[in-house]
Amino acid sequence: xxxxxxxxxxxxPVLCILCGCRNGGYAGNEPVKNRNIRIGISVNDxxxxxxxxxxxxxxxxxREIEKETGDILxxxxxxxxxxxxxxxxxxxxxxxxxxDVVCVNLVDRTDATVxxxxxxxxxxxxxxxxxxxxxEDLERWDKLFYVGAxxxxxxxxxxEIVIDALSDSDRFRQVDRNDDxxxxxxxxxxxxxxxxxxxxxxxxxxxxxxxxxxxxxxGDEIANWNRDQAESKMASLIDEHPKEIEMVIxxxxxxxxxALEAVKxxxxxxxxVVGVDGISDALELxxxxxxxxxVYNDAIGQAEKIIRxxxxxxxxxxxxxxxxxxxxxxxxxxxxxxxYVNVQxxxxxx
Ligand code: BGC
Numbered sequence: 001x002x003x004x005x006x007x008x009x010x011x012x013p014v015l016c017i018l019c020g021c022r023n024g025g026y027a028g029n030e031p032v033k034n035r036n037i038r039i040g041i042s043v044n045d046x047x048x049x050x051x052x053x054x055x056x057x058x059x060x061x062x063r064e065i066e067k068e069t070g071d072i073l074x075x076x077x078x079x080x081x082x083x084x085x086x087x088x089x090x091x092x093x094x095x096x097x098x099x100d101v102v103c104v105n106l107v108d109r110t111d112a113t114v115x116x117x118x119x120x121x122x123x124x125x126x127x128x129x130x131x132x133x134x135x136e137d138l139e140r141w142d143k144l145f146y147v148g149a150x151x152x153x154x155x156x157x158x159x160e161i162v163i164d165a166l167s168d169s170d171r172f173r174q175v176d177r178n179d180d181x182x183x184x185x186x187x188x189x190x191x192x193x194x195x196x197x198x199x200x201x202x203x204x205x206x207x208x209x210x211x212x213x214x215x216x217x218x219g220d221e222i223a224n225w226n227r228d229q230a231e232s233k234m235a236s237l238i239d240e241h242p243k244e245i246e247m248v249i250x251x252x253x254x255x256x257x258x259a260l261e262a263v264k265x266x267x268x269x270x271x272x273v274v275g276v277d278g279i280s281d282a283l284e285l286x287x288x289x290x291x292x293x294x295v296y297n298d299a300i301g302q303a304e305k306i307i308r309x310x311x312x313x314x315x316x317x318x319x320x321x322x323x324x325x326x327x328x329x330x331x332x333x334x335x336x337x338x339x340y341v342n343v344q345x346x347x348x349x350x
Contacts, residue, residue, distance in 0.1 A: 033069070033070035033071060034070060034071065034072060035071045035072065035315065036071075036072050036074060037071055037072065037073050037074065037100050037101075037310075037311065037314045037315065038074045038076070038094075038097075038098070038099040038100050038101075038314075039062070039073060039074065039075050039076070039099065039100065039101050039102075039103060039307070039310045039314070040076050040078075040090075040091070040093075040094030040097075040099040040101075040102045040103070041055070041058065041075065041076065041077045041078070041102075041103040041104075041105075042077075042078050042079075042080050042087050042090045042091055042094075042102070042103075042104050042105065043055065043077065043078070043079050043080065043105040044079075044080055044082060044087070044105050044106065044107045044131065045079055045080065045081060045082045045107075046079045047226065048225060049253075049254055049277075049279050050130075050225075050252065050254075050277050050279065050297060050299065051105060051130065053279065053299040054129075054130065054299045054302060054303055055077050057299050057300045057302075057303030057304075058075065058077070058103075058303040058306055058307050059075055059077075060303070061300075061303050061304050061306075061307040061308070062075045062307050065307060065308070065311055069311075071311075071315070073307070073311065075307075076094070076099075078090050080107050082107060083107060084106075084107040084108045084111050086107075087104070087106070087107050087115070088114045088115060088118075091104060091115045091118065091119070092118055094124075095118055095119060095122045095124050099124065100124070100310075100313070100314035101124065101125050101126075101127060101310040101313050101314050102115075102119060102124055102125075102126050102127075103126070103127045103128075103129060103306055103310060104126060104127070104128050104129070105128075105129055105130050105131055106128060106131040106133060107131075108193075109131040109132055109133055109134065109193065109194070109195070110133075110134055110193065112128070112133040112134075112137045113137065116137060116140055116141060116144060119141075119143075119144075120140075120141045120143070123143070124143075125143035125144070125145065125310075125313040125314075126143065126144050126145070127145045127146075127147060127306055127309055127310055127313070128144070128145065128146045128147075129146065129147045129148060129302065129306050130147075130148055130302070131148075131194065131195075132146055132148055132195050133146065138329065138330070142329070143313070144329060145309055145313075145319070145323070145329045145330070145331070146329065146330045146331070147302055147305045147306045147309065147330075147331045147333070148302065148330075148331075148332060148333070149297060149298065149302065149332055149333050149334070149335055150332045150334075150335070151195050151196045151198075151199035151200055151203075152199055152203050153334065153335045154196065154199075154200050154276050154295045154297065154335045155199055155200040155201070155202065155203025155204040155207065156203055156204070156207055157295045157335055157336070157337045158200065158204045158249065158274050158275075158276060158293075158295050159203070159204045159205075159206075159207030159208045159211070160207075160337060161274050161292055161293035161294075161295075161337060161339055162204075162208050162213070162247070162249070162272070162274060162292070163207070163208060163211045163213060164339075165272060165292050165293075166183065166213045166272075167211075167213070175246050175247060175271070175272045176246060177243075177246055177269060178243075178244070178246075181214060182214040182215065182216050183213065183214065183215045183216070183246050183247050183272075184215075184216050184218045184241070184244050184245060184246050184247070185215055185216070185217060185218065185245070185246060185247035185248065185249060185271075186217070186218060186219040186220060186221070186234075186237050186241075186245050186247075186248055186249075187201055187205070187217065187219075187220040187221075187248075187249045187250070187251075188220070188221055188222075188223050188230050188233065188234070188248065188249070188250040188251060188255040188256070188258075188259060189201055189220060189221065189222045189223065189251050190222075190223075190224060190225045190251040190252060190255070191222070191224050191225060192222060194225075196251065196252075196276075197222075197225075197251050200251045200276060201220075201249075201251060204249055205217070205249070215247070218241055218244060218245070219237045219240065219241060219245075221233035221234070221236070221237060223255045223258065225251070225252050225254055225255060226254060226255065226258070227254040227255065227257055227258040227261075228258060229255075229258065230250070230254065230255035230256075230257075230258025230259050230262075231258035231259070231261045231262045231265075232258075232262070233258075234248070234258060234259040234261075234262035234263070235262040235265070235266060238262060238263070238266045238268055239266075242266075242268075243268065243269070245268070245271050246271050246272065247271050247272040247273070248271050248272070248273045248274075249274055250273065250274065250275045250276070251275075251276060252275055252276050252277050253275035253276065253277040253278070253279045253281065253282035253294055254275075254277075254279070255275070256273050256274065256275030256282065256285075256291060256294070257275075257281055257282065257285065259273060260273060260285065260290060260291070270290065272292050273285075273290070273291045273292060274291065274292050274293055274294065275291060275294040275295075276294060276295040276297060276335075277294060277295070277296075277297045278294050278295065278296035278297060278336075278338050278346055280347075280350055282294045283338070283343055283346055283347050283350075284347075286338060286339065286340060286343045287340070287343050287344070287347065289340060292339065292340075293337065293338055293339035293340070294338045295335050295336070295337060295338065296335060296336040296337070296338050296346060297335060298333045298334065298335070298336070300349075301333040301334075302333045305322055305331045305333060308321075308322050309322040309323070309331070
């Protein structure tokens, strides 16, 4: 956990409130401009690089909408510290204080009932993001929304990077260090029960196999999206299979980087490594050819949808302009492939 991440979450709510006060005030009976719009956001945890990037982007987007519209967006971001009970309390707090919209990165995506019931009885819309509630929950009220990305697409793009690399016979021979014609690999998985972990794992492996690339899974570990956990899990995998791991498929970049750290410390040869997210450390590693590639999880695009949708809901505007159609309440932002050839484009975007 980087210090700036903790500082971000401690300071940001205060800053947001100050920003809101700076311009505050209703414009009489015609609140066309200078409306105070209050958006309460609760995230699962701040020990997560991707979620921190998403929060930074949501704040940036809110400031842009303020400039565009003349309204004031008070964005209050809190962390639930990995506790669903704490998150329920935080959301209750937002609702009791009369926030216009609540955005929730669920701790337990199968346990949204308390939040939904409370929001519904107060008639306050909820935008869930990143951790997708189960379909039956989302169906329970027409003011429940979801913004995220299609996990299947990320698994397919990750597979595509591997397939393209290993379809080249020279690259295959380089990766297949024991020269047995099969690529021995391990997989590092995110949290149990997270849609992105389950689906990325299943889809990426299936797609590589279906493309006819000979692979053999020799180990898997759950490292909860976390770099340090991945480093120690990878170290154990290396101890079990010294000099055997030729490829690492990781559900995200943080864990891919943890795996590379373990490889370095154990003095192993470099395996082919792929991740997901496109965080800046990973982009550097792709550029240095230490990672084969990654899949861009568009935090900026998702933040834009979350804040724009919240704004439309709070101002009785047009949520369909964000969701695509009146009947739709889920928004999926496209993933994009990143490899050595196009990594510069993503580095420039930062
Ligand atoms: C990202 C992970 C992140 C997780 C948080 C996933 O979509 O790829 O990096 O830790 O969301 O819920």
